[in-house]
Amino acid sequence: MTMSTLFSLVIASASALTLSKVPVPAVAPVVTQAPEQIRLTFTRDATASTMGIYWVTSNKTSDDYLATVQYGLSQSSMTSTVTGTNDNYTAFKIMSPSIHFATMTGLKANTFYWYRVGSPVYGWSIDFNFTTRPIDGDFSRYPITWAAYGDMGISNSQATADLTAKKIQSGEASFITHAGDISYADNRASINNGSIYEGVLNDFYNEVQPSSAYGAYMTSSGNHEAILGYLAYQKRNSPSLPQNGGPFWHSWNFGPIHFLAFDQDQNWQINSPQYQFITSDLAAVDRAVTPWVVAYNHFPLVCSNYFWCPDAVKFQDLYEPIFNAKETKVDLFYAGHVHAAEILFPQQKMVVERNDWNNVKSTMQIMAGFPGDIEVCCNDWYKPKPAWSYWREDDVFSDGGMFGFSEFTIQNNTHARLRMYDSNNATIVTELWWSRAV
């Protein structure tokens, strides 16, 4: 079975989701198959009336498990019900948990909801809540804040998971983007014939649940998802990913912001399917509706660390001019892969446009691959720091021992703020405001 065929099957099953009235017993049953790894995810929906959700139950989940979400405007009135799909896969002879996906429908934009997931027979999760998105073109939610990183595993990452969860649960941040390298389970694939691979994935998705059960957790793929033909990534992410591009490249909106995710590990050459998607998606943006355009990819276009950055040039050569062209302009681009943090001055082809942050014409470029993971790398920086690099992790931590994330706040149609956090100390290590030229 080809990857595209596999994905088509996943889409076909996802499209079979239907609203139904599931009888709810007056007395909640004992939870015999407890939901875990609960994760909200945006769909591509201009009216913000839908929200996708994943959860898993054990790999011994009963065949008659009716994956169900109950939701409503108050905790005492979760009267809407939707049912979803069950799926699983086998990796290294270990069966995955049963992966459930459903799409809540009929939601009102900018509205606070309660929900729980589970099964009428086998029990429910605790109650969670979230706030829906604004519709496309609704500017009333400014300022809009989200957390962003790539490269998060189950090692060295608890502080980032805790701090981002605090922000999501308090409403300070609305969602998280994770630009590839999810869990680093593949790094353990050689241990005991892969017997702990699936457990690492499960631990990861449980670690981020305090965020992902309360706000959308938007993923894209990185090199660490490639194992077994991206099997786990596709099974655990594809049903929700906006249906206009597939698991490896897709776009979605949050009110006045258009987000584009892609993956340089897939064919990105000129006129490849991914190239065609990126260029046509950007060209189709109605900037009166979504004045901000944000792109993320696992790999940077340009950076100043000997781990990977010398290899970025060929990708930069093709895509940086596209992101800076008027018709396909990207205001902000961020990436990971390098397990470190860097902020570039507004620049193109490493020629600095300006040394301040007013009326920036070039794509702002950020690297944030430092939330915490098992690998030790990426403390070998270009010396001296290039003129086009404004701030790097080694400006504050020379030993590469900082773990944290980026936080973006879009204040209005022209102004935005970037913060870099040190998660272990819960401190902001650098902050800047910029305005984009319009």
Ligand SMILES: [Fe+2]
């Ligand atoms: Fe990577």
